[in-house]
Amino acid sequence: MLIVSDMEKTYPTKSGGFTAVSGMSFHIEEGELFTIVGPSGAGKTTLLRCISGLDDVTAGSVTFNGQQVSGPPREFAVVFQDYARSLMPWITVAKNVELPLMKKGISAAERAQRVASALEEVGLADAMEKKPFQLSGGMQQRVAIARAIAYRPQVLIMDEPFASVDAQTRADLEDLLLRIREETGTTVLFVTHDVDESVYLSNRVAIVSRSPSRIDEIVDIPLPYPRDQIRTKSLPEFATLRTHVFGRIREMVSTATPMAA
Numbered sequence: 001m002l003i004v005s006d007m008e009k010t011y012p013t014k015s016g017g018f019t020a021v022s023g024m025s026f027h028i029e030e031g032e033l034f035t036i037v038g039p040s041g042a043g044k045t046t047l048l049r050c051i052s053g054l055d056d057v058t059a060g061s062v063t064f065n066g067q068q069v070s071g072p073p074r075e076f077a078v079v080f081q082d083y084a085r086s087l088m089p090w091i092t093v094a095k096n097v098e099l100p101l102m103k104k105g106i107s108a109a110e111r112a113q114r115v116a117s118a119l120e121e122v123g124l125a126d127a128m129e130k131k132p133f134q135l136s137g138g139m140q141q142r143v144a145i146a147r148a149i150a151y152r153p154q155v156l157i158m159d160e161p162f163a164s165v166d167a168q169t170r171a172d173l174e175d176l177l178l179r180i181r182e183e184t185g186t187t188v189l190f191v192t193h194d195v196d197e198s199v200y201l202s203n204r205v206a207i208v209s210r211s212p213s214r215i216d217e218i219v220d221i222p223l224p225y226p227r228d229q230i231r232t233k234s235l236p237e238f239a240t241l242r243t244h245v246f247g248r249i250r251e252m253v254s255t256a257t258p259m260a261a
């Protein structure tokens with residue numbers, strides 16, 4: 001469904017260019033929850049921006065349903081870590097969720113129905129008329145997720161979406177994502193720093209190396225769904241998988257050449 005082929009991204013710099021991603025290749029199956037983990041600065045955000053068509057690739061290609069991605073596809077929705085910047089503070093929660101649907105040309109009646117059901121789904125039915133600044137961080141991130149759900153994308157792209165919320169909210173949002181994905185069959189491409197989160201959520205985890213980033217290993221996560229924060233994380237297989245992924249990342253960080261001062 002989504003194919004990244006020999007992708008390279010080089011940013012122009014005064015000293016001639018910095019290659020953040022190089023020789024990156026993988027594919028994502030329809031309905032899959034595919035997570036990318038890797039050390040800080042590895043190029044994960046760069047990769048997501050190129051896949052979602054927000055940035056151009058320097059070489060190689062990103063293909064979605066057989067078409068080369070050259071701008072943000074209408075079938076994608078993106079949720080970023082920084083919910084405060086992704087929501088519009090001067091309009092209500094309901095309007096924030098509705099806006100992309102207006103741009104998509106969806107009728108007023110259907111928009112109202114989708115907004116109400118998405119906010120219900122994330123537990124914010126009572127906050128429709130509030131402004132984002134009146135909500136907690138976790139609630140604002142729920143609004144960003146509701147906006148993505150209401151849009152009904154084929155592919156949901158999430159860049160460390162739960163990194164700025166407390167541990168309990170994070171666990172709740174992870175489970176919300178799993179439930180939505182179970183109900184809708186949406187394909188999810190997820191980036192995280194958190195190894196436990198990657199193993200808990202995914203069908204497959206791609207470990208990426210430091211810049212210029214490329215795939216180090218793709219790990220299958222054959223843990224059964226539905227997953228459960230306590231039961232799944234108590235499984236010996238969970239511990240084995242998390243230790244493996246964590247170990248690979250650790251090795252990469254410890255064998256990396258120190259950056260010049």
Ligand SMILES: Nc1ncnc2c1ncn2[C@@H]1O[C@H](COP(=O)(O)OP(=O)(O)OP(=O)(O)O)[C@@H](O)[C@H]1O
Pocket residue numbers: 011012013018020038039040041042043044045046047193211
């Ligand atoms: N616009 C830019 N111009 C030049 N270099 C950039 C630009 N954006 C990112 N980089 C560099 O590319 C590399 C990868 O950055 P990126 O933000 O993609 O990494 P990341 O894996 O998402 O990092 P983190 O996990 O810390 O969020 C970094 O070394 C960064 O400094």
